[in-house]
Amino acid sequence: MNSNPENLVLDQLRQLVGAANVLVDGDLSSWEQDWRKRWRGKALAVVRPGSTQEVARVVKACAAAGVSIVPQGGNTGMVVGAVPDESGRQVVLSLRRLATIRDIDKANLTITVEAGCILQTVQDAAAQAGLLFPLSLAAEGSCTLGGNLATNAGGTQVVRYGNARELCLGLEVVTAQGEVWEGLSGLRKDNTGYDLRDLFIGSEGTLGIITAATLKLHPMPAARLTAWAAVPSLEDAVGLLGLAHKHLGAGLTGFEVMGQFALGLVVRHFPQLRVPLVNAAPYCVLLENADHESEAHARAQFERLLELALEEGHVIDAVIAENLTQAHQLWHIRESIPLAQAEEGLNIKHDISLPVSAIPEFCQVTDAELAVAIPGVRLVNFGHLGDGNLHYNVQAPLGTDAAAFLEQNEKRVNAIVFDSVRRYGGSISAEHGIGSLKVDQLPRYKSPIALDLMRAIKRSLDPNNIMNPGRVVRP
């Protein structure tokens, strides 16, 4: 029997959560590899506690042994933040067994869920109660609420409902010391000290482990309608957004922009999808209007908005989905852009945000810089314009080898894009987070004072650096 420190802690973990929930053998790739397959690490073990108290005991045991912990939910993150390093000395702590919906309080418009609940399960539970949990994103069938909160997930409904942060009222957290902060709360107002909730949200598991949350629910709209508009320019897309805010108010629940080249990739690779107005203009916009009165009212509002936008020249032509099937088809086109892009070949992805007002000029200037730097480069520009969030992706020139393009140009392209983002007051990570993928770039784009504050907080809450070390900020 081997009595090295690693084996001792494994024995302890087996006692704490049961041997069946301490995985060390076999194929652990679904925990050790990130889903974009950009990184494969090696874990000491994958530990699957079954309760908050077990999470706390696992953290205490690891802390005592000096073993660091990588919390993991659905492992759908984009920035390599939830998989272990190559050392074979980190424990992956999977929250997936904490998957109970603890409570729905209809009068308070809240739901309390454990961290391992799948986002779609939470959406469904809310819908069964006649209410809406509006967080919605591509990975909703496999991502977990704990991960959504740890990364402050965004998605397609942010223009109305905010990010994951804005949807959370309270948290239960296991600290780096293995204590349980019972901060679950269904309160919309609570000014009793520092905002610990928002400190843990978006900290990507580097300060503690979110084990449960109380989330805001919203009333279920009576109808949701989708429209699709061809716009002559990004300036006009911004103009249309302003009109939509004014005339739909909080009815505006989605506002996505898609460049003609991005939509052209969908046409090329998924010819079965019929993309409306793709040849009509350089950009199309998808709008969603949620209405608490009726579908007829939603339609009348949409028609009025689009007529005004046509009059003002912000829109060239537009269609309103006649029914849910058509609405789903329009959303499906939008959601097929990343897949079409993958079919076209490897590319350099960005998840940037800017003040909405700066987006037209940013794109004009940055497009031009990239065209000079890499003749023939192709820009797959689309995103959540309502939130100022673009997926401003860069595809190799036609006929060139995509892998070689990436190899040669990724750093240079990132520098051009991120330097431009900084000049326009933007962010190099709008909704995906930092993880390990951007941790070394962050100091170039974040204020040194902010980084000092972050390091001070990290050192104070996790002085031994055992919580997801090397992610977000190096202490």
Place this chain on the structure above:
Amino acid sequence: MNSNPENLVLDQLRQLVGAANVLVDGDLSSWEQDWRKRWRGKALAVVRPGSTQEVARVVKACAAAGVSIVPQGGNTGMVVGAVPDESGRQVVLSLRRLATIRDIDKANLTITVEAGCILQTVQDAAAQAGLLFPLSLAAEGSCTLGGNLATNAGGTQVVRYGNARELCLGLEVVTAQGEVWEGLSGLRKDNTGYDLRDLFIGSEGTLGIITAATLKLHPMPAARLTAWAAVPSLEDAVGLLGLAHKHLGAGLTGFEVMGQFALGLVVRHFPQLRVPLVNAAPYCVLLENADHESEAHARAQFERLLELALEEGHVIDAVIAENLTQAHQLWHIRESIPLAQAEEGLNIKHDISLPVSAIPEFCQVTDAELAVAIPGVRLVNFGHLGDGNLHYNVQAPLGTDAAAFLEQNEKRVNAIVFDSVRRYGGSISAEHGIGSLKVDQLPRYKSPIALDLMRAIKRSLDPNNIMNPGRVVRP
């Protein structure tokens, strides 16, 4: 010439901000006394820097001299958090001269303001741009945005627009080391590290000094209508709230509840105000509906809602204001409750929040406990029911001496109310904060783990405890 350390720092401060902006003589009561006149301290000086850089230099000078700083905005706080202690060794740092509106970005729906801007000035600037800054509270004519953010102010529009926290996108902050964190940002999505913004918001000047902020604006509604409904019980008020959420959606911008006794005080002390339906039911509710289409549509929506509520028995009778004047009159009645209460005599004020669903039972149980403890006690119960926030105030029994009542019963009444709040998962300070008034009560009602986390953060960001010491949390 006196060369004691205090005089040395005063000389330095005069050099930094000009002698005219270092007040030491004369009547300093408007800075040294809180506006409810519960506390009068003594400052070493009132310092009025004129720029963010001057604030930073003042902090550096004070830090070097070991002089602690009490940041102050409009000095309208409710919990004695912005006035100096009695030592005569603290500097009051007034932000009032930082009163520039730096920028309005209409397309991005943001406004960037300095900390000393008066809330109403910001509301007006937004309105002039055709937009809405929705934060609204009784002190809006004299409170400052910096104070609103430092205390995470609430007010009457939270049910739709959230607290001050939800209205802020970015901050400029002078740290306890006198560095300037330039965190102003008009971004709706930015996942590049820990949420420093929300850590400073609500920290009541104990971690740093907010000098400017970028705030969210909203589209200006086409119409706002106000209704007044008599409801048979708090259960029915909660039922009406659920109906209003469902049928008005985000149109519901205000939902205030007022007990019959509270309204009776208005009738008694301000007989010129005509209080509708005051004798019809134990509670009245004030609802506001903001509409992006038209006043006619808002009225139709309100009528439909109130008809449904009448059918379901949640409402006994209701009126909808015919015009803006009537709407203002209804709001004025609501806002006159605290004044009427003051006319009636001293009382014990609470600013509590609860899950909305728990409010009826909380009131029933707590009313009964207080009635047993203090026969004849009178409850002035009103507040922002839409946010679960009650001003559950306790007035002396009729005919008794109010001052003596307070003297004898304040602690006991607080203990009864706060213990009950805790049992129902509520907060002892919904929107007013902790300051020094509640700092010693907090440990009884806040999780010790949360307090440990708060202390760790305080020690890490302000290791010498110079920022508003003794407020919120003792390190």
